[in-house]
Amino acid sequence: MSDTASQQVLTTQDGKPLKQALASALRREKLRALLLIAPLLIFVLLTFAAPIADMLFRSVENGIVEDTLPKTVDALQAWDPQSGQSPGEAVFAALYDDMVVAVENKTHTRLGSRLNYEKTGISSLFRKTGRRVGKMDAAEPLKAQFIKADDKWDEVETWATLKLFSPRITPAYFLAAGDAQLTPDGIKMKPADEQIYLFLFWRTLFLSVVITLCCLLLGYPIAFLLAALPLRTSNILMILVLLPFWTSLLVRTSAWKVLLQQQGVINDFLVWTGFVSDADRLVMINNQTGTIIAMTHILLPFMILPLYSVMKTISPSYVRAAKSLGANDWIAFWRVYFPQSVPGIGAGAVLVFILAIGYYITPELVGGTSGIFISNRIAYHISSSLNWGLGAALGALLLIAVMILFVVYDKIVGIDNVKLG
Amino acid sequence: MSSLPPYASPLQRTWHYTFRFICGLIFFFLIFPILVILPLSFNAQDFFTFTPEMLALKPEGFSFKHYEDFFTNPDWQQALTNSVLIAPTATILATTFGTLAAIGLSQQHVPYRSAIMAILISPMIVPLIISAAGMYFFYSRVGLQGTYWGVVLAHAALGTPFVIITVTATLVGFDRSLVRAAASMGANPVTTFFKVQMPLIVPGVVSGALFAFITSFDEVVVVLFLGSAGQKTLPWQMFTGLREQISPTILAVASLMVAISIVLLSVLEMLRRRSERLRGLTPG
Structure with a gap:
């Protein structure tokens, strides 16, 4: 060319x-x-x-104060809590207008429960005032009438709380999720006897680590055996791993409930063999032991499968070479085989940990009070206590933890390489 | 480790059998809880444990009464109907969208591939309780909370990552020159898809669909939050039953569900062997 x-x-x-x-x-x-x-x-x-x-938004959203008491929030702008005096007549007039509308729409009790999370007693204050506000005379000075209805209206603290939580965006739920509190004097830790979430986060982490270690301890030998056996045998044994994997979570949880309870199969067996006397049957359920045993069983296949797929690729000739060079069985395993299986351990451990940290059903059914996780608390706030903001903030923190772990998992395995079954 | 050489020392022999024994115990741990509920579900008493009559294998210790209860009790029947109505619809949605997306994702040039993949896989990674909480908030805003379609859409979203993963896995081994060969012989893209590509990815699609089905069929957290009494599914009924310890009917249901898992597992295994055969690998 x-x-x-x-x-x-x-x-x-x-x-x-x-x-x-x-x-x-x-x-x-x-x-x-x-x-x-x-x-x-x-x-x-x-x-x-x-x-x-939407959930992430809920964890900081706080429009309820401004939506329910728009005029009051506006009038409060001019008031300074440092003055040491409750606000003047103008603010009370605004409060009266707002309360009349709120009582008509029945929104004042919801606002009361919202502010009660920050300062106890406000819920009853709003309830009480809501009943009285219809009888008030708008022509007379309103401040005196409100204080007569409940003298909390004369306290600076009540108004300071109201002013503090009037913005539409609040860090209050995240602070509450960390056992702290936003007060007119700044951020403070809650009293020691009310601190539960930091402890619960810590316990969730601790139990997840224990469960991951248990899975690794039980899963490693199984994956090793399956990878070493000829395909025909290992495929049959693989069914023993895959059947639990495919069995419904609730089926396995109910099985453990049946096995572990005090009148259950394991205790009956131990009493029958004489290891344990009938009077002191082991308590293995509705505590941490129950959670650890049941969740280890449920998550074990998630450890075995990634381990197995990595071990399958380790060529047996490396171990043979090590032995021919004079290594004994242990050295050949520890210095040659084990390092090659580490990626499998990483993949399995991160996977089990991610799944464990957000578990809800099993701790709820076999965990009692000492074996529950942060998820159970989230569920409680969403369906029972109805403190949705706090539930959302706890959820957001858990989500951040899982996302960080997922990035780690992506680095080790890559999302494209996830294998199923 | 697979077999013991004749020159093995006594120590090696001992370790070999000890290791086998340990593995046996772990396999026992894995499978025993599932097997133990099968005989217990035939208990003639309302106990969750073996009665002396059962241990003596006397016929009066066994009965079908818990199964009878399951098939006659309106609560359980309602739950079964709901499960059977919700899971297949969610599976169809998840499989259709998931298969299309997996084919798209396996093209050679996809912009923002990893970002898209991360979003599509996220329903599998985010803890169920968080998905359930978010869906509860959001679906109540749009009026889907407590409706059949709300639960179906949520379950479909949870099932799609499995479809994507299984279909992508079959597409990885797909030889692109087959498509070019079909085109060079005059087939149009639609014919090529149905005659060449589809038969090869069918195993991935079916196993993805099975995963999506079992995800919906077993799912309880999301349905607890999103559903109302009208959407009570089997897992929901089991969950409340276990919390309140109502009756050993749960064990009968559990046994039936184990049977379903065995069927699903066998189908998957058959599919795996078929796809390996098609790709010229020895079935193992």
Whole structure:
């Protein structure tokens, strides 16, 4: 080929420059790929990502004060809690207007319960005032009438709390999730006997680590055996791992409930063999022991499967070579085989830990009070105590923890390499 | 470790058998809890443990009464109906969207591939309690909370990552020159898809669908939050039953569900062997 020919612009048959034709072909291919992905992406964004975003928003959202008492919040701008005096007549007039509307819409009790999380007693204050506000006379001085209805209206602290929580965005729920509190004097830790969440987070982490270690301890020998046995045998034994994996979570949890209870199969067996006397049967359920045993069993396949897939790729000739060079069984395993299986340990351990840290059903059923996780508290706030903001803040913290772990998992294994069954 | 050489020392021999014994115990730990509920579900008494009559294998110790209860009790029947109505719909949604997306994701040039993948896989990673809480908040805003479609959509979203993973896995081994070969012989893209690509990825699609089905069929956290009494599913009924210790009917249900898992497991195993055969690997 001559020099001039290589300088020439290459063209396709219909005369378009080749570079351009290739670029447009690539664009078409990208577009086609995106069109195939789009339905699912939109579906997941709407049904899954939006709810998660909504939850994150709820954990800081605090519009209820301004929505229920718009005029009061506005009038309070001018009031300074440092003055040491409750606000003047103008604020009370605004409060009267707001309360009349709120009582009509029955929203004042909800605001009362919201503010009660920050300062006890406000719930009853709003309830009481709500009953009296209809009888008040708007022509008379309102401050005196409110104070007559409940003298808490004369306390600076009540108003300081109201002013403090009037912004639409609040860190209060996250502080509460960390056992702290936003007070007019700044951020303070809650009294020691009311601190539960830091301890609960700590326990969730601790139990998840214990469960991960138990899974590793039990899973490693099994994966090792399965990888070493000939395929025909290991496939049959694999069923023993896959059957629990495919069995419903509730089935396995109920099985453990049956096995572990005081009148259950294991205790009956121990009493029958004479290891334990009938009077002091072991307490293995509704405590941490129950949670650890049941969750280790439930998560064990998630440890064995990644371990097995890594061990399967370790060539037996390395161990043979080590032995032929004079290593004994232990050295050959520890210095040659084990280091090659570490990626499997990493993958399995992170996977089990991610699953364990957010578990809800099993701790709820076999954990009693000492074996519950942070998830159980989230569920409690959403369905029983109805403190949705706090539930959302706890959820957001748990989500952050899981996301960090997931990035680690992605670095070790890569999401594309996740294998199932 | 697989077999003991004839020159093994007594110590090696001891360790070999000790290791086998330990593994046996762990396998026992894995499988025993599932097997133990099968005989217990035939208990003639309302106990969660073996009665002396059962241990003596006397026929009067056994009965089908818990199964009878399951098939006649309206609560359980309602739960069964709901489960059977919810899971297949969620599976169809998850499989259709998931398969299309997996084919799209396995193209050679996909912009923002890893970001898209992270979003699509996230329902599998985010703890269920958080998904349930978020869905509860959001679906009540849009009026889906406590409705059949609310639960179906939530379950479909939870099932899609499994479909993507299994279908992508079958597509990784897919030889692109097959598509070009079909095209060079005059097949249009639609024919190529159904005649060449589809038969090869069917095992992935079916096992993805099975995963999506079992995800929905076993799911309890989301349905507890999103559903109302009208959407009570089998796992929900079991959950409340276990919390309140109502009756050993739970064991009968559990045994039936174990049977379902065995069927699913066998189907999956058959599919795995088929796809390995198709790709020219020896079935193992």
